[in-house]
Amino acid sequence: MSDVTGGIDMDDETEGVVKKFMFLNRKAPYGTIYALESLEVVLISAAFDQDVSLAFVDDGVYQIVKGQHTKGIDQKNFSPTYRALEGYDIEKLYVDKDSLEARGLSEEDLLVDVQVLDSAAMADKMAEQDVVISF
Amino acid sequence: MAIVNIAGKDVDVDEEGYLTNLADWNEDVAAYLAQEEKVEMTESHWEVVNFLREYYNEYQIAPAIRVLTKAIAKKLGPDKGNNKYLYELFPYGPAKQACKIAGLPKPTGCI
Numbered sequence: 021m022s023d024v025t026g027g028i029d030m031d032d033e034t035e036g037v038v039k040k041f042m043f044l045n046r047k048a049p050y051g052t053i054y055a056l057e058s059l060e061v062v063l064i065s066a067a068f069d070q071d072v073s074l075a076f077v078d079d080g081v082y083q084i085v086k087g088q089h090t091k092g093i094d095q096k097n098f099s100p101t102y103r104a105l106e107g108y109d110i111e112k113l114y115v116d117k118d119s120l121e122a123r124g125l126s127e128e129d130l131l132v133d134v135q136v137l138d139s140a141a142m143a144d145k146m147a148e149q150d151v152v153i154s155f
Numbered sequence: 156m157a158i159v160n161i162a163g164k165d166v167d168v169d170e171e172g173y174l175t176n177l178a179d180w181n182e183d184v185a186a187y188l189a190q191e192e193k194v195e196m197t198e199s200h201w202e203v204v205n206f207l208r209e210y211y212n213e214y215q216i217a218p219a220i221r222v223l224t225k226a227i228a229k230k231l232g233p234d235k236g237n238n239k240y241l242y243e244l245f246p247y248g249p250a251k252q253a254c255k256i257a258g259l260p261k262p263t264g265c266i
Contacts, residue, residue: 060263063216063219063263064263066219066222067219067221096215097215098215100213100214100215101214101215101216103213103214104213104214104216104218107218107222107225107226108219108222
């Protein structure tokens with residue numbers, strides 16, 4: 021019995037296991053709900069003390085691009101929230117190099133500090149995860 | 156969804172009493188929400204509420220409690236950025252109660 025689990029017995033094997041979770045973002049921030057849903061799941065996952073990373077690939081790189089103005093489409097601009105991730109101890113943000121370049125973007129166009137990876141390095145990062153959740 | 160009349164103004168709140176529209180917030184509304192939560196607002200309470208509003212303006216989310224404590228410690232010092240201090244001010248959960256009084260949505264991940 022343990023106070024931490026609210027008095028519920030847990031197997032030693034399930035207690036305190038930290039898994040590597042990657043949230044893979046491939047879609048533009050508006051037009052579909054994927055980007056916002058992904059961000060919400062990421063924020064919630066932070067409460068469970070897991071090893072969380074985010075990857076931005078394809079149009080997903082637009083999620084963290086600076087200067088988003090959403091008034092014209094009558095939607096909330098949630099891009100400032102990516103800057104709060106640091107406070108949630110989520111500091112592993114990976115961006116696909118080819119996706120950035122194909123859209124004429126560079127690291128300076130992004131709202132947050134990221135690691136830019138080529139596709140081989142990105143594949144390695146994905147391979148080392150326990151769970152990859154794609155949005 | 157419900158409408159409450161606060162100081163002569165109709166204000167939308169959700170089923171848990173959080174403001175539907177952030178822009179409806181003012182100090183009268185905050186005082187009303189605090190009363191609903193049975194919190195007597197002191198200068199220390201306002202400090203936390205105002206901190207939360209600034210946080211929301213900057214990041215567009217209501218922070219989780221762990222994140223709130225850390226951010227307050229950073230800005231106002233460790234005397235205020237700890238669970239004990241914040242729970243004394245807001246006994247039913249600083250993130251939940253203070254966010255409600257500040258007119259913010261319920262913190263993400265708060266159940």
